[in-house]
Amino acid sequence: MNPLNSIRNFSIIAHIDHGKTTLTDRFLERTGTVAKRLMHERFLDSHPIAQKRGVTIKLAPVRMNYKNYIFNLIDTPGHIDFSYEVSRSLACCEGAILLVDASQGIQAQTLVNYQLAKKLGLKIIPVVNKIDLYNAQVEKTAAELCQNFNFKKDEVIFVSAKDDENVNQVLEEVIKKIPPPQGQKEKPLKALVFDSFYDSHKGVIVYLRIFDGFLDLNQKTPPILQFLASKLKFEPLEIGFLTPKMTPVDKIGPGEVGYLATGLKEISHSHVGDTLTSLKTKNEKIGVKPLLGYQEPKPVVFFDFYPVENKDYIILDDSLKQLKLNDFSLGFNPVSSPALGKGFRLGFLGIFHALITQEKLEEDFNLSIVITSPSVEYWIVKKDSSLLKIHSASEIDDLSQIKEVREPWITASIFTPIKYLGPVFELCQNKRGRFVNQEYFGDYINLKYELPLIELVGGFYDQLKSVSSGFASFNYQLADFRPFKAVKLDVLIQRVKVEVLSMIVNKEKGEKVAKKLAKKLKEVIPKQLFEVPIQISLNGKIIARETVKAYRKDVTAKLYGGDQTRKDKLLKKQKKGKKRMKQIGRINLPQEAFMAVLEIEK
Structure with a gap:
């Protein structure tokens, strides 16, 4: 066991893409933790998906020896969907390195992570990274840190993690500034x-x-x-x-x-x-009080996952259980659909979390998955005053028995350059947002807005990036549930309702969304040998329609030499396929059809 004064426990906190993982790589090299011949970029991002996407998706602790000290660094994700991992990491630390990209300055996650670290009483070391970039605003970024977070100018360290410039200075500051842990080995574990x-x-x-x-x-x-x-x-x-x-x-x-x-x-x-x-014995009474942990994350968006092959249902079940072992935020329950068969409803921390999970299932477990359009939790108040919590529009049967529908709202913190304030305001208004307050940070402004959660699912992040030329960022937390005028949109393919495509939308947007959805489905549903009518109904009334025109494919065109037996076989297969499409064609939709809701708002 090592003496307490030789131990330093810390995390690196930053907005996504500010260079946190690159700085971690330099630490591993500088401390000799990983041999040069074994070193590669994003070393602690062990999962292939994290390596491929260049995004940390899982916290990773590592023990390093530096001079006569033990450094325990807990690498954390920067993406908003995995922000709960930051709180778990900081609960184990006495200090944190606050890393800011010199070309980007302070952003939403910078602010949120700083506030979390301060709340936990951690010692914070400010570091400006990427000083090697041609568009780096080094002094301006340092001034922002001093002005907004009350750092002194001489406390800020300037580094280039990519070029390994001034990295040693950060390691030295960890020793000087971050206090050693407290604890007594004589006490109970x-x-x-x-x-x-x-x-x-x-x-x-x-x-x-x-x-x-x-x-x-x-x-x-x-x-x-x-x-x-x-x-x-x-x-x-x-x-x-x-x-x-x-x-x-x-x-x-x-x-x-x-x-x-x-x-x-x-x-x-x-x-x-x-x-x-x-x-000491199994019957001994416990004399230890639980440590203050942290709030477990609650899923905010829900998807239904179905195996393309029905026989893979058991494999999907086992695969999800294995993923749950390493991702405790993942929740799932079995569901069934007349259209798609047996599957699972999964709860996620965001769209990115869902897509990462889908990739893991397909790449790690060799599964082909169809995922339905995202939804959120709704509270249904019935006329008898009973409360029902649902996660899909398909769970609503009798609209006449519903007194009120409540939807989840969030409190959003939007960090944007002041010059994009107008377009950001307009975007939030279009998303039914309610302005709360604003706070200036130099050339930036932090807007507090209340927004319906479902509006975030409908492409809000991409639109925010678009109206701000990529400079705005945001963070959010769940607020409460509020009543709204809800209508149910149902999708009929070949005049048969496809329940997994049903949606709950705001009444004011119902007709507009229905027309967009019909057009999008027409784009993504491939042509068949017969016409495929697409109808959207609002509370039972058809309000939008599109048709996928039929075409005939000559399946024998590729055959040469007059092989009649082979031609007959292919024609029989085509006939069988046509019959199959008539029978289940309305449910044999491409993945793009189920994700159409994400596209129609873009």
Whole structure:
């Protein structure tokens, strides 16, 4: 075990694409944590999707040795959908590096992450990155940090993580400015679980930060551990540090960050945010109070996932359970559709979170998935005053029994250059937004708006980037549920209702959305050998219609040499296909059809 004054626990917090992962790579190189021959870009982003997209999607702790100090860095995602991972990381730290891109300046996540770190009482080191860029505004960015966050000018460090310029200065500041952890090894074990995953050999493995006491697996009698929330008791298989690979050790003491292999086979036994303690006997009373964890994330947008092949339903079920082991924010329940068969309704933290999950299912588990258009949670107040919570318009059967529909609202923080204020105001008004207040940050302004959550699902982020030439950014949190004038749009393909395409929309936008949706579906549904009528009904009345014209494909055109047997076989196959399309063609839609709602607002 290491003395407390030699340990520094910290995170790097930043807006997305401000260079956080690149700076982490330089730390790994400078401290010799990873050998040069093994080093590659985005080293801690171990998942291929994170590497491909260039976006951190999962927190990653790493232990580094620098001079006579132990650095525990917890790398965090920058995308808004994964902001909950930042709070989990900061709960284990005494300090944070606030990283700002010199060409972008302060942005929405910069502000949110700073406020979170201050609320937790962390020591913050301001760092201006990308000073090598031709359009870097180094002094201006530093002035913004000083003016808005009360830093002193000589506290700001200027670096180029890409060129490895002044990186050592940041490491030295970590030693000087970030306080060592507090804790006493003589006290009972008290550790915070901040992440977990499943290993087929070692069972559930948790990442933890020890606040008091210690873990020692070298004792004659193995320790008995217990999660306070689940009250589950177990004997650990292995403990160790992340260097970044899992490196087993015999002891872990107060202030340290490491991993613990529980041997448990059910991920539900381990809760992120739970407190871990030890017992001398299984009947011993617990004398430890739970640590203050953090609020678990709540899903804000819902999609239905269906396997293209019905036989893959069981595989999809198993795959989702495996993903749940490493993504505790993911929630899912079985659903069924007359059109698409059996599938699952999944809750996500945002659209990006959903798309990442779809990619994981397709690439990691070799599944072909159809996902339906996104929805949010609605509260339905019936005429008998009972309350029903739904996540899809298809769950509404009898409109005559509904007294009121309530939709979720959010409080949004929109950070934009002042010169784009007009277009941003107009966008928010078009999205039924309600202005709250504004705060100036130099050439930028931070707008507080209340908005219906469903408006964010309908392409708000892309439109915000468009009206601000890419400079505006935003963050949001759920506020409450409010009544609104709701109507239900149903989609009929070949005069048969496709329930998974049903939508709940604001009454004022109903007819406009219906016409856009019909046109979009016409664009994405491929031509068949027969006409495909598309109808949109509002509360049962047809208000929009489009038709996909028929065409005849000569399937024998590619054949040469007069092979009549082969021609007959293909014609039989075409006839069977035509019959199949008539029978299930109205539900055999391309993925683009189910995501049309995301496109019609762009």
